[in-house]
Amino acid sequence: MTQNTSARIAVIGGGVSDEHDVSLASAAAVSRAVVELGLEVVPLTIGEDGAWHDENGGVLPAHGAVEVLADCDIAFPALHGVNGEDGAIAGFLDLSGVPYVGSPVRAGALGMDKWVTKLIADSLGIATAKAAVAGIGVGASVTTTDLKPPFVIKPATGGSSNGVFVVHERDGVAETVSRARAFGEPVLVEEYVLGREVDIAVFRDRDGELRLGSTLEIGVAPGGVFDRTQKYDGSAAFTVPAPIGERDEASIRHAAVLLYETLGCSGVARFDFFATAAGVVLNEVNTAPGMTEQSQVPLMYAATGLDYVGLIAALLESAEQSSFRNSILV
Known part of the structure; x- marks a missing residue:
């Protein structure tokens, strides 16, 4: 622009x-x-x-x-x-x-569904938490015999950590799935992943080059989750760049680019991971991440030298250039 x-x-x-x-x-x-x-x-x-x-x-x-x-x-x-x-x-x-x-219909729909995203990631060789899905409807059940507690239970299409619960005993799964349904369906039951929460963002600029932000670690107490309150009351502790090893850094960057390309994303997308002792595990994909000046994505790019206004300008220029290319092809 x-x-x-x-x-x-x-x-x-x-x-x-x-x-x-x-x-x-x-x-x-x-x-x-x-x-x-x-x-x-x-x-x-x-x-x-x-x-x-x-x-x-x-x-x-x-x-x-x-x-x-x-x-x-x-x-x-x-x-x-x-x-x-x-x-x-x-x-x-x-x-x-x-x-x-921003992303087109296909990427938005795929990225919004955490169960579908998990299946795509698994097919690409990107590790995800072992999980089961409870179908749509009050009577739909879920089998967790192959999963080990504690569990994270959440709506597959939810956001901002709405409807996310941690359950430590198998007996509490059915009741918690019912609670999570109020926030969206279907509902996922995942094995809790013990690791450091590390995110990264990707966008394609006007020249067609992928630009990655810095990795960002979210400070979360062991056994907890990054909940809605922490996300928006200013109490979240972010460390940019994330203090992780070169191997985990490389794995996160590679997986984020692979998912961005495979899903067909445009604009900026955020990819959330856990860095565990066994390696990197994908948590979820966000094709329309929070975009206040204090949100994770702007902080990631600020650490690379691209400030908030510059990021918005780059996203507008990319959309403008994409539109120009499409008009030539018509």
């Missing part, structure tokens, strides 16, 4: 998910960066009821939202969770003919 200072950027926040408020924070941060770049921000918000709202809070019919988007050069969705990150907003923008920052 360096050559088009009159560009209009639609920043989409909110969404119909339990990450609505988180998305609003990401959208606000992206909007501030767009303004700092000297570009025009066109804020659009999706309410928790699914209604579109313009920058003044007025309700827009779906066709009205399309009209606003069509008058913009690029859309920057900052939607997290279902009905957004899962490919829904990418499909909407594709059908509306609006270029956008």
Whole structure:
């Protein structure tokens, strides 16, 4: 976007998910960066009821939202969770003919489903926690006889650690699966992985080169999880770069690139791992990670010399260049 200072950027926040408020924070941060770049921000918000709202809070019919988007050069969705990150907003923008920052439908849908991501990672030789899946519906059961406690129980399509529980005894699995269903289905039951939580981010720049952020370690007490409160109240302890060995560093970087390419990601995606005594284990993939100035991804790139505004600029330039390539091919 360096050559088009009159560009209009639609920043989409909110969404119909339990990450609505988180998305609003990401959208606000992206909007501030767009303004700092000297570009025009066109804020659009999706309410928790699914209604579109313009920058003044007025309700827009779906066709009205399309009209606003069509008058913009690029859309920057900052939607997290279902009905957004899962490919829904990418499909909407594709059908509306609006270029956008972020992954396409396929990558969003695959990355959002932790069970499917696990199957893909396993096929690529990337280790994941041993797990079982409880199907959709109250009556759907799960067999854990091949798994060893303690267990991590979570919705397969959840985010922001919503509905994530640690269960230490097999007897507590059925009840906890029922609790997790309230946050989404199907539900995963995984063996607890004892290791250091280390994340990394990847995006493809305007020249087609993959740019990786620094590794980042999350300080989590042994036996615990990185929960929603820690993620958003400022109490999380991040160490950048992660103080891990060269072998684990190389394994994480290789696995992240392999998954980014295999899933077909665009924009920036975050890959979460555990560094264990036996090697690196994939936790999950996030194709629409949190994007406030204090979020993990911006911190990773800041450690490589790319500040927050520079990161937003690079993502916009990549989307612009991708749109240009596609217009030539049509």
